[in-house]
Amino acid sequence: GAGVSQSPRYKVAKRGQDVALRCDPISGHVSLFWYQQALGQGPEFLTYFQNEAQLDKSGLPSDRFFAERPEGSVSTLKIQRTQQEDSAVYLCASSLQGGLDAFFGQGTRLTVV
Amino acid sequence: AQKVTQAQTEISVVEKEDVTLDCVYETRDTTYYLFWYKQPPSGELVFLIRRNSFDEQNEISGRYSWNFQKSTSSFNFTITASQVVDSAVYFCALSDLIFGTGTRLQVFP
Numbered sequence: 001g002a003g004v005s006q007s008p009r010y011k012v013a014k015r016g017q018d019v020a021l022r023c024d025p026i027s028g029h030v031s032l033f034w035y036q037q038a039l040g041q042g043p044e045f046l047t048y049f050q051n052e053a054q055l056d057k058s059g060l061p062s063d064r065f066f067a068e069r070p071e072g073s074v075s076t077l078k079i080q081r082t083q084q085e086d087s088a089v090y091l092c093a094s095s096l097q098g099g100l101d102a103f104f105g106q107g108t109r110l111t112v113v
Numbered sequence: 114a115q116k117v118t119q120a121q122t123e124i125s126v127v128e129k130e131d132v133t134l135d136c137v138y139e140t141r142d143t144t145y146y147l148f149w150y151k152q153p154p155s156g157e158l159v160f161l162i163r164r165n166s167f168d169e170q171n172e173i174s175g176r177y178s179w180n181f182q183k184s185t186s187s188f189n190f191t192i193t194a195s196q197v198v199d200s201a202v203y204f205c206a207l208s209d210l211i212f213g214t215g216t217r218l219q220v221f222p
Contacts, residue, residue: 033210042119042204042212043158089156093210100146102210104158 002026004105006092012111013082021077021108025094032075033102034067035091043091049075082112115140117205119213126195127221134190134216136205142166147181147188148206152215158204164188195220 005024013019025032031050035043036059045059051072060067064083069075079086089109095102116139126132138147149161162172164181172179176193192199195218202215 035210035212042117042214043210044212045210048209091158093158098209100163101160103160104150106155106157109156 004092004094004103006090006105006108008108009106010109010111012113015083015112016081017112018078018080019082019110021079021090021110023075023077023092023094023105025073025075025092026103027073028096029094029103030072030097031095031102032069033093033095034075034077035093036061037089037091037107039088046077046090079110082110084112086110087112115142115207115209115211117207117211117213119205119216121216122214123217123219125219125221128196129194130220131191131193132195132218132220134192134203134205134218136188136190136213138186138188138205138207140207142208145208147208148210149179149188149190150204150206150212152202152204154201161190161203192218197222 007022033048034046036046037043047067048056049069052069064080066078089107091104091107093102093104118137145166147164151159151161169181178191180189197220200220202217204215205213
């Protein structure tokens with residue numbers, strides 16, 4: 001596709017449920033980022049991939065958060081045993097290399113009830 | 114440590130007014146990049162500009178202009194003759210996409 005695509009756009013989960021958020025980056029983009037954006041806040045870095053390698057996962061808030069990009073293209077962010085504080089918009093971005101010229105998806109709005 | 118501060122939480126202006134969004138950054142890197150992104154209500158972050166730390170020339174693109182001052186670690190963004198369509202949240206970011214908390218701009222007709 002022409003841009004970064006994220007699915008689903010909206011997700012409502014019951015507390016304790018596991019969720020999986022998908023990101024389809026722009027074809028050929030090596031770098032992929034995940035961000036968490038709480039209401040009224042700026043995006044907070046979660047993790048970064050270069051191809052299939054997860055080079056930085058320092059922003060993942062707990063071991064309930066897990067991200068993968070097994071074939072170096074599509075990435076999935078999984079959150080286990082969701083909590084209310086996980087409610088946020090999860091943004092994915094991709095770029096040819098690093099943080100330059102990164103393109104963002106529209107995000108997945110996760111609401112944990 | 115890298116940090117971006119956008120002290121203005123929200124700004125409201127009337128159409129055709131000029132408005133400046135402030136951005137102050139902290140970094141120990143000697144080479145770095147600065148970015149501005151726009152986030153309209155649809156949620157997608159739209160890239161506006163990227164500047165290299167070696168290039169302190171101010172830039173103008175239509176109604177948008179950017180003032181980069183290394184001496185004060187600032188990278189301010191000015192919209193001239195604002196329009197209702199400029200209403201959005203604007204984020205300043207540093208090198209590895211470290212974002213500020215954003216400034217919500219509301220332009221009223």
